[in-house]
Amino acid sequence: MRQSAPRFPDGATSQAVLIGCGDYTDIDLPAIPAVGANLADLRAALTDQTHGILPPEHCRVLADPADHRSVGAALAQAAREAEDLLLVYYAGHGLLDEGGLLHLALSSTDPGHVDFTGVPADLVKRYLGRARARLRVLVLDCCFSGRAVAAMTESGSLLSAQLDVGGTYTLTSTTATAPSHAPPGQRHTAFTAALLDALSHPEPLTLDAVHRHIDSVLQGRGLPRPQRRSVNAAGEIALVRGPVRPHAGPPTDGEGEIRFREPSSDPPTRRDTIKAVLLLTVIAAVMTLFGGWRVTLIWGGVAALILGPILLVNVRRRDVHYDLVVDGDGLRTEHGTRTAHVPWTDIECVGVLRRAPGTVLIANVLIVRLKADAPWPPGFHKRLNQRLPDRHYVIVGRLGTYGADPVRLRSAIERFAGGIYRTDQQLLEMDPRLR
Incomplete structure (x- = not known):
């Protein structure tokens, strides 16, 4: 297919707003580590000194916005200032409300109240509709993003009529019913990786050609196909003037593992010494009061012999941390010279229970469900695991023991093991x- 000659927007009167949420406060919204690289590398491509179409000051980046205010302010300002091109990009979780309307998740979004805590995709499109820019581009890299295209093609849609006045292009990472993909351990999400690859093409590609390139890449990997909608030849514009090589940047985790360690405490020697002196002083005072100095010397020596080793062991124990390691092989715990390990090949699923089975006080425990033919891995807490219904489960330990943030832990598990994580309710x- 012959490609039409690309049209390059006037950067002096163009604006872009890049929004991305990779970290979330709700445990049911897994982190997407690749979002940060998506934003950084897309901005670098659009503002490249040689091949980009935008001055750096005309490209706003909103990383992990927590509320609607910052998003609305950035969109409103860009809509006012853009005369030639207005580009809006979002990467993160796409959530549906009870009516099936698409919402873009923010870092503080509650999946149970997405109507009030997410940003409606229709609201973003209304900002685009009010903008005076001649060309308007919306790029969504999130689950169910194809609904943004479907809603605009409904007959009689007021929103569609507003957007059809000028040139408008909508490009989404997936269909109206399919999830988007962020391969574990990869620098970018699948869609944005293909988008950046298209922008690094030897010849500048129009938006229609970019869509065809992304479609070919995702379809070849067996992923949902991207969707597009073009109005008034908007598909003939290009987002870069030539090949732009995305910054390689540092790897997501150079050591190939993610380690959680209990928070360091204050240096124990001074504090424990003060405790020991106070305790021995109290014992000596009581014994002197009721038994005289001879009894004090005898029993004081006995107390010192008993308490001394206990305090010494306590000091040494404070220097030995509890570590939880998530890597390509599986889950591993470390405490001093003692380790316990369960490989991913033996795991059916893994998750965090709000309360350990059969207990009231033991909260937020990491639990592993083993495959039917998997051996029970030795080294894990025996007394804690005695409360389990059978030997197909392993309680790895309390998250607090390892200082593990549940959201980051879920992200680490999904990075190395894919979609085996289960919520408390699912377990x-x-x-x-x-229970």
Whole structure:
């Protein structure tokens, strides 16, 4: 297919707003580590000194916005200032409300109240519709993003009429019913990686050619196909003037593992010494009061012999941390010279229970469900695991023991093991005996 000659927007009167959410406060929204690189590398491509179309000051980046205010302010300002091109990009979780409307998740979004805590995609499109820019481009890299295209093609849609006045292009990472993909361990999400690859093409590609390139890449990997909608020849514009090589940047984790360690405490020697002196002083005072100095010397010596080793062991124990390691091989715990390990090949699923089975006080425990033919891995806490219904489960330990943030832990597990993570509710639905 012959490509039409690309049209390059006037950077002096163009604006871009790049929005991305990779970290979330709700445990049911897994982190997407690749979002940060998506934003950085897309901005670098658009503002490249040689091949980009935008001055750096005309490209706003909103990384992990927590509320609607910052998003609305950036969109409103860009809509006012853009005369030639207005580009809006979002990467993160796409959530549907009860009516099936698409919302873009922010870092503080509650999936149970997405109507009030997410940004409606229709609201973003209304900002585009009010903009005076001649060309308007919306790029969505999130689940169900194809709904943004479907809503604009409905007959009689007021929103569609507003956007059809000028040139408008909508490009989404997936269909109206399919999830988007962020391969574990990769620098970019699947869609944005293909987008950046298209922007690094030897010849500048029009938006229609960019869509065809992304479609070919994703379809070849068996992923949902991207969607597009073009109005008034908007598909003939190009986002770069030539090949732009995305910055390689540092790897997501150079050591190939993610380690959680209990928070360091204050240096124990001074504090424990003060405790020991105070305790021995109290014992000596009581014994002197009731038994005289001879009794004090005898029992004081006995107390010192008993308490001394206990305090010494306590000091040494403070220097030995509890570590939880997530890597390509599996889950591993380390405490001094003692380690316990369970490989991913033996794991059916993994998740965090709000309360350990059969207990009241032991909260937020990391639990592993083993495959039916997997051996029980030695080295894990025996007394804690005695409360489990059978030997197909392993309680790795309390998250607090390792200072593990549940959101970051879920992200680490999904990075190395894919979609085996289960929420507390999902685990209990699978096996009510875990209550």
